[in-house]
Every structure is written in C-alpha cells, then in structure tokens.
Amino acid sequence: MSGTGALPISDGSLALSALLIGLNLALSSLLRLGLGRPLLLASTRMVVQLLLVGGVLEWLFRQQNPLPILGLGLVMACIAAVSAVQRTRRRFAGIYWNSLVSVLAASSLVTGLALVGIIRPQPWFAPQYLIPLLGMVLGNTLNGISLGLDRLMESLVSQRDQVELRLGLGASRWEACREPVADAIRVGMVPTINSMLVMGLVSLPGMMTGQILQGGAPAAAVRYQIVVLFMIAAATALGLVAVVLLAYLGLTSRDHQLRLERLRQVP
C-alpha cells in the first residue's frame, strides 16, 4: 500500500468520540428507554476489548514464528464456534463440536487458500494479513452458522409431523428432511447474499474504508474487498452446509428416525 497513514487520533479526540454515546445515554435516561445499561456495557466492553487486541496485535506482528499466530487463529475460531451456538434457542449433545468442526474447516480452508494462492504475502502466515482476514471470515461464518442451526432445529420441531409422515410413507431420512435442511441453508446465506447485492451501493465495507483512510487507492481497496467478500461467501456457505448436515445427522438416526428428544430448549 502506498498510503501515508491515517491521521493519528489523540487521547483527547478518543474521549470526544465517547461523547457521542454520552448523548444517547442522556437521552435514554431522560425518556426512560432502559437503553443506558446495555449501551454502557457494550461500549465499555468494545473499548476494553479493542485496546487489549491492539496490544496483542502489536506484539503478534513482531513474531517470526507461525505457532503463536496460528494459535491465536484457533482461539478466534473457538470463540466464533461457541458464540454461533449461543445464539440458538435449542441445543443437543455435540452441537458445540459440530459448530467448531464446521467453523474450523471452512475458515481454515478458505483463509488458507486465499493466503497461499491469491494474496501471497511473505511469509504466508504474515499476521497483518492472516489475522484480519481470518477475523472477517469468522465473523460472517458465525452469523451464517447460528442462523442456519437455529432454523434447522426450529423447523424440525415445527414440521415434525410432516417429516414423520414422509418417513412413514417410506422416505429415507434425507428425503424426509431435505426441505428443512435446504431451508436452513437458504436462511443462513441470506445476510451474506444480501450484503453482496448492495455492496458499494448501500454499504462501504469497513476494510475498504480503512484502506482508503490509510491513503490507499480506492481501486486497489476495491480489489481487496472483492477477494474478501468471495472468501466470506465461500466460508459461510461451507461452514453452514457442514453444520446443518452435521446437525441433521445428529437429530436423525441410522434407522431413519427423527430423534427430537435429543433437543432441549435453552431456558
């Protein structure tokens, strides 16, 4: 990148930006919206997490060894896998493993291919490429997985009679569950597909904005963005299909039975 770097933000300016939230806090308490606590908590968490991450990244970017970098990637993937499950309304034994396996497989495959085959930094694990790319992939895969898992479990419960009717008529478990499975995958992909449809028209993605703020040429930033969006779409689709199929296998049996007693509702 040929940029000269963005203008640095001083501590005072940073505090000034917090005033914007302060305005909302005042409004909330005035109108008793009950927004104050969650907003304050979220803002504080955001600041603390980002400052911590800034420090970790400073240290990480000086590393020459791939191990700590890949280790951080693994931790990020685990957090994404757990958060994806935590937003669902039902659970079954093994749901966390299903999520972890799907997130890990999809994100490492897609990020790995992009690093080695497309962007080709030297060395391939260069953290200023690997970590942010992986982060963007994980953030989106997480959303897809959590939407798809939730939808699959809800449809199997609400369409239980239909599924069992098909089984009773001689359908295999796949024939009986194909509709809910396809529906769950479709729902999980909606945000990704929607965001690609309006990309550049409604939203300027954060990474591209960042590169332009850094003084990068918009044309180059756009190219990066295209690669990243393809990575996101590919990883989301892969992770989503994997997790939905694993959950489908977990909630049916080899005897072509629907095993919804394995589901329990999150209180």
Added chain:
Amino acid sequence: MTSPLLLAQGLRKQVGERLLWQRLGLELGPGERLALVGPAGCGKTLLLRQLAWLDPLDGGQVLLRGLPPQGWSLPRYRAQVAYLAQRPPVFAGTVAQNLAEPWTYRCHQGRSPDPERLLAWLDQLGRGPSFLGQDAERLSGGETQLLALLRLLQLDPVVLLLDEPSASLDGATTLKLEALLLQWLGNGDRALILTSHDPDQVQRCCDRQLELGP
C-alpha cells in the same frame, strides 16, 4: 399354521420414569385384524409408532416376515408396515400432488401408481375425480383422513397401522371406509392393527383385541 407377517416380542416402553409396558408380544398373521384398546394415555399410539419403528426401541424385537426392520432397510420396512397418524398432516398442493409425493421416494422406484384403482376407491368413498384437484390444505378434517388413508393404501403395504382412522368422519363415510379396508385386506397377505375410541368400530373391523393396561 401360517407364519406370522408381523411378530413382536418382549417389547418394553418407558416414558421418563413411567413404564408403559414390558414383555409385550403380538403376532399378526395374514388377514388378521387386531384392535388396540385401553384407556387414554396407555400408549396405543406409541405402540403403533414402535411397530413402525419411528421411535428407538427400549427393549424387545420386531420382525416382519422373520426379518428385523434393519434387515429390510428402514424405508422399505416402513413401506410395508405403514403407519397412519391420528391427525395426519398434508403436503402443500393438491390432493393429486399429495398422492404423487411418495412415488418420488427411492424405495418406491420401479413401481408406479394405479390411477384406475384410485378412482375406484374414491368412488367407493363417495368422492368424485374432482376431489383430486382440490387444495389439500383446505380439506375438512374428514377429507384429510380419507386423503391420508388413500396416500398410504396406494403403496400396497403389508401391515396397516391405523391410529383412529375415522375420528373425524361422519357415520356413513366411516362405514364406507371400513368396507374399503376390509376389501383391501382380502386381497392378499395383509393385516391390520387399529386403535379406535368406538367399540362398535372395533367390533365391526377387528377379530382380536389387545388390551393395554394402565
């Protein structure tokens, strides 16, 4: 002594802490018609579901012509031991589309529907060919039951497991449906197990009863 079509031995069912039945056995030969009777909640539906292998087995075994369900592979077992739920749902679309859906399953490939027989059955039940074009989701409860029974019968199962097959039918249609069932049973190695809240129906349709105790 003919060998049984369906044989169940030592069945055991537990729901939570409650033991519904144990050491339950039944034997069903060609042409036999068995009624499951007992108070509400004694597990009649669960026993039918068990025989259709829709629930995991808590104990015992079930054999169709001497082979366990896994021996047939489950879709093929269920195509022969056909279960009709008490309030069967319909698929989106017309009655005809509902009747066509099972023929798309792999286990029915190589066989094809018999439209003439279907029309004859419809006629017997007092419904004309226009019934086929109706929107299945707008049928009355009774018509939904007729559709569900025809959707199953057309596949030529060996053992029919019917859970309250005429619960939403008027008296006249109930008798027509029973006549159709008995006629169907007479055509080959076939047997029937049903539950009914109506003792008269049990009398008319069945030659044996199995009492499920509380």
